[in-house]
Amino acid sequence: RSQGMRGKRRMRMQGKVAVITGAASGIGRRTAERVVEEGGRVILADIQDAAGQRLAETLGEATRFIRCDVTREADIAAAVALAERIWGRLDLMFNNAGRPGVPDPIESMPAEGWDEAMAVLLRSVMLGIKHAAPVMTRQGGGAIVNTASVAGLIPGSTATAYSVAKSAVIQLTKCAALELAGQGVRVNCICPGVIATPIFGRSAGLPTQLDAKVAEEAARTAAGMHPLGREGRADDIADGVLYLADDRAGFVTGIALTIDGGLAAG
Numbered sequence: 001r002s003q004g005m006r007g008k009r010r011m012r013m014q015g016k017v018a019v020i021t022g023a024a025s026g027i028g029r030r031t032a033e034r035v036v037e038e039g040g041r042v043i044l045a046d047i048q049d050a051a052g053q054r055l056a057e058t059l060g061e062a063t064r065f066i067r068c069d070v071t072r073e074a075d076i077a078a079a080v081a082l083a084e085r086i087w088g089r090l091d092l093m094f095n096n097a098g099r100p101g102v103p104d105p106i107e108s109m110p111a112e113g114w115d116e117a118m119a120v121l122l123r124s125v126m127l128g129i130k131h132a133a134p135v136m137t138r139q140g141g142g143a144i145v146n147t148a149s150v151a152g153l154i155p156g157s158t159a160t161a162y163s164v165a166k167s168a169v170i171q172l173t174k175c176a177a178l179e180l181a182g183q184g185v186r187v188n189c190i191c192p193g194v195i196a197t198p199i200f201g202r203s204a205g206l207p208t209q210l211d212a213k214v215a216e217e218a219a220r221t222a223a224g225m226h227p228l229g230r231e232g233r234a235d236d237i238a239d240g241v242l243y244l245a246d247d248r249a250g251f252v253t254g255i256a257l258t259i260d261g262g263l264a265a266g
Ligand code: NAD
Pocket: 021, 022, 023, 024, 025, 026, 027, 028, 045, 046, 047, 048, 068, 069, 070, 071, 096, 097, 098, 099, 120, 147, 148, 149, 150, 191, 192, 193, 194, 195, 196, 197, 198, 199, 200
């Protein structure tokens, strides 16, 4: 009987199509896996060709990889167009690609470095919304989820450029939510705490490929920062994205969903 019940469990992304940027690693990757587990299809958009292709092969025909540099408007337009061309719709646009900002202090900050960080962390989100919204409007609605950060809520928690970009992502989310509400398009963002993914290692000046010992150390450091006493996991964030994408969040727009083990509460 329980087997039967399980068989009847509602697949939350059944029939739905997602585009996920930064899908080759970390939060984007885990979210892509979860969308597929929940019956959905995903365009995996990233600049990491090998990792992206491998993931698409692993996840099978419910996914396609497309090389997409989110600083290039044409690449974002192409990722959205691919979803529409092969699967005929777009239900979730997850604007998630990211990188560390530029190191403080402001007094020695290179202007070009600032611009480059903003292009990946902020302008890309505007472009993702710009290209997803018309498709969603045509089909009568959709959900856009942007990855902000607790760094966008708490100044001084990380370097300035990153913090400013993430704070702006929260405001952009609210502006877009108001603009698109009449078209049935909901726009929300998530604010992860410290999540054990490669970006965390890079921000801390660690090598990109964390070896087991360094990763363990990073997880311990992260655990110490969260009142709930453990590091954040990509799964914690994927859960939030799936909620915001779901029809059960049909009355939710313009929010910043903080998933941070209590970090921002303190
Ligand atoms: P990650 O490094 O594992 O993944 C980031 C992905 O973005 C990588 O696959 C990378 O190739 C891709 N990417 C980078 N620049 C790109 C570009 N120009 N075009 C397309 N793709 C690009 O890190 P993550 O932790 O999974 O990060 C995902 C998002 O979560 C980022 O926006 C990050 O700022 C945010 N975030 C992370 C944490 C954390 O602690 N890990 C906390 C808060 C917010």
